[in-house]
Amino acid sequence: MLWVALLLVALLPRPAAADALYVIRADHWSAEDERGYREFVQALGEANCHAVNECLHDPANKFRASDPPGAVFDADCADFAYLLRFYYAWKRGLPFSYADGVAARGATTDIRYSPDGNRVTSRRQLTSGTQNALDIISSMRDAVSSATYRIHPDLDGPLAPDLYSAAIDLRSIGPGTLIYDPNGHVAVVYRVDPDGRIRFFDSHTDYSLARSIYDPRFTRVAPAAGAGFKNWRPQTLVGASPAADGTLHGGHIELAPNAKIAGFSTEQFFGNGPRPADAAWANGAFTLNGEKLDYYDYVRAKLSVSGELQFDPVKEVHELAISNCADLQYRMQAVDIATAAGIQNRPEPDRLPSNIYGTDGDWETFSTPSRDARLKTAFKSLRDAAERFVIMYVRGGDPHLHYLGDDMVGDMLATYQRDTQACAVHYTRSDGSVVTLTYEDAVKRMFALSFDPYQCVERRWGALDAAELSTCRDGPVKQAWYAAEQRLRNQLDRTYDTRMDFTLAELKTPGDGKGVETAPDIDVLAFLNRVRDARPGRSAGF
Numbered sequence: 001m002l003w004v005a006l007l008l009v010a011l012l013p014r015p016a017a018a019d020a021l022y023v024i025r026a027d028h029w030s031a032e033d034e035r036g037y038r039e040f041v042q043a044l045g046e047a048n049c050h051a052v053n054e055c056l057h058d059p060a061n062k063f064r065a066s067d068p069p070g071a072v073f074d075a076d077c078a079d080f081a082y083l084l085r086f087y088y089a090w091k092r093g094l095p096f097s098y099a100d101g102v103a104a105r106g107a108t109t110d111i112r113y114s115p116d117g118n119r120v121t122s123r124r125q126l127t128s129g130t131q132n133a134l135d136i137i138s139s140m141r142d143a144v145s146s147a148t149y150r151i152h153p154d155l156d157g158p159l160a161p162d163l164y165s166a167a168i169d170l171r172s173i174g175p176g177t178l179i180y181d182p183n184g185h186v187a188v189v190y191r192v193d194p195d196g197r198i199r200f201f202d203s204h205t206d207y208s209l210a211r212s213i214y215d216p217r218f219t220r221v222a223p224a225a226g227a228g229f230k231n232w233r234p235q236t237l238v239g240a241s242p243a244a245d246g247t248l249h250g251g252h253i254e255l256a257p258n259a260k261i262a263g264f265s266t267e268q269f270f271g272n273g274p275r276p277a278d279a280a281w282a283n284g285a286f287t288l289n290g291e292k293l294d295y296y297d298y299v300r301a302k303l304s305v306s307g308e309l310q311f312d313p314v315k316e317v318h319e320l321a322i323s324n325c326a327d328l329q330y331r332m333q334a335v336d337i338a339t340a341a342g343i344q345n346r347p348e349p350d351r352l353p354s355n356i357y358g359t360d361g362d363w364e365t366f367s368t369p370s371r372d373a374r375l376k377t378a379f380k381s382l383r384d385a386a387e388r389f390v391i392m393y394v395r396g397g398d399p400h401l402h403y404l405g406d407d408m409v410g411d412m413l414a415t416y417q418r419d420t421q422a423c424a425v426h427y428t429r430s431d432g433s434v435v436t437l438t439y440e441d442a443v444k445r446m447f448a449l450s451f452d453p454y455q456c457v458e459r460r461w462g463a464l465d466a467a468e469l470s471t472c473r474d475g476p477v478k479q480a481w482y483a484a485e486q487r488l489r490n491q492l493d494r495t496y497d498t499r500m501d502f503t504l505a506e507l508k509t510p511g512d513g514k515g516v517e518t519a520p521d522i523d524v525l526a527f528l529n530r531v532r533d534a535r536p537g538r539s540a541g542f
Helices: 002-011 031-045 052-056 077-092 133-143 278-283 295-302 313-340 361-366 369-395 408-421 439-448 476-484 486-490 524-530
Strands: 097-104 118-125 163-165 178-181 185-192 198-203 209-213 228-232 235-238 252-255 286-288 291-293 424-428 434-438
Touching (some): 052 209, 077 133, 077 185, 077 198, 097 133, 118 133, 286 295, 313 369, 313 408, 313 439, 369 524, 434 439, 439 486, 439 524
Antiparallel strands (some): 163 228, 178 185, 198 209, 235 252, 424 434
8 A cells, every 4th residue: 555655665764865874984083083072072061052952053063064954963961972972973983882772780660770770781883884873863862861871880791881980080081071970860071170170061851951060969879870970981893894985884893891991990989099899889988198088079189280179269159159040040941941831731640750850751851850959959069168168267277278368258258149149030920920030039949949840830930929929820739739749849869769659648748758847058148147257266157
C-alpha cells in the first residue's frame, strides 16, 4: 500500500548532506585539539546566550556557519556535555564513541540514583562518512542520562566509561571539564579564575542555560556514585584505512585505561594522603602546605595561580551576590516557561511523584524542587561565607584573609547592598499585572517559593500578603497542597533515594521524605548589620 511505503521511507535515516556528514580525519585528539576544545567551550560559556540552541548559533561558536540549514540543538544537563564534545569532534574530524548503555551495579529503583553506581554495558562506535551528525546527536540524547556519569572512578573496563576522574590541578581542570552532582545534575566548566574560583554553565530540562560558580551545591558522596570533576577519556581510532580525500574509514576506537592517563586521580574522592577504603572514603584528608583543609577550600587553593587559599572578603561577597542574582533570573525563566505552558491551570495530581527531585513527564520539565534547593543552598553559602569572614577578621592574623582596609564589615555591607539593590526579578500575575521583586524580597520569600508547577504563579513566587495573592486562582485543594509542601520547601538536601509519592493527607504529617520543620538562616543583610561594629579582637554582635 502507498501509505505503508511512504511510512517506511519516512523512517529511513535521512541522507547526510555534505555539511551534516560526520567524517574522521585524525586517529586521535592531539594536544592542539584539546586546547581548541577548551577554547571552544570557554567562548560559549562567556557568550551572552541563554539556551543551548541559542549558544551554538551565537557568534561565539566559530563553527556555526558550517551547520546544516535549520539545525536545532537541544540538550538537558546530561546531554549538554556530550553535545559539546561530539559537536567539536564533528567539526574537526576527530574520532568519537560513547557509552550508549549502563546498568546498575546493585539493586536500585532508578538507575540515575543507584546507590552502588553503574557500569557500562554497551558502547556505540561512530563510523566515518556514513552518518548524519544530527542523527547521531539525536540518538546520543536518547541514550545518555545522568546515569551515564554515575560510575566508580576505578572502573575502566571491561567496557570503559567515556570519562575519568580528574586530578585537582590546573593542568587537569579547566574549560570542558565536567562536574557531576550525584543528585542528578551535570555542569560544564568554562573558566577557572586566577583565585581558583570555578565557573560553569549547565543546561536544564527546558534547554535553558545557567551560569554559576562551583560550591557545596555539588555534594560529595561515596566513590561508587562517581561524583565530582571528570574529563573525557582519550580515544584512538585503530586499524582505519585512509581514503584519497584524507578521511579515515573502518577500524575501531580504543579508550585509554586509567593507568595510561596522566591526569587521572582519585584524590577528589579519597584525599591526598593514604587512600582509605571505599567505606571510609569520608576519612580521606586534604592537606596543603602542612595544613588540613576542607575539600572545597582545597580545590579552590589548588586551582589558584598562587597555589594558596586566599579570600578577599569584599570581592567574595560581590561574586556570590552577583551569582545569586543570576540564579534568580534563571529561576524566573523556568517559571515563565511553566506558566506559558499553562501547567498551573491543570488539577493537582492525587500524589506527588515517587521522588520530586528526579522523575519524568511534566513534573520533570516544569517543576523546580531541585533548582530551588540549589538556589537556597547558594543563598545560604553567601550567609555562611559572610559569617566565616567576620570570624576570621575578629580573630585577626588569619593568613587566608586578604583584606587591607580598616572596616571589613562595613565594606562587605556596602558591596552587598550595592550589588543586591541592582538585582530584581519580575513575574506576571494571573490577572496580567506585573510584580517586581528585589533581591531582599527573594531572601524573605525564599522558603515560600513553590516548586509545584500546578500552583498559581503567585505561589510560585512566594506571595505573602493578601493583596498580591488576590489574583491567585488556586482553589482549596491546591491551597492545601501548598501548605502541606512547606516542610519540603524548607529542605536544602535533595533526597533522591527517598520515597515521596505522598497523598495530600499523608503529606500533612511529618515523616521521612516530607522535609524539615525549620528553614535555615540565609539573611546576610541582617547578619552584617548585627555585627556592624566588629573589629579585630572585638566580636560585636556575636
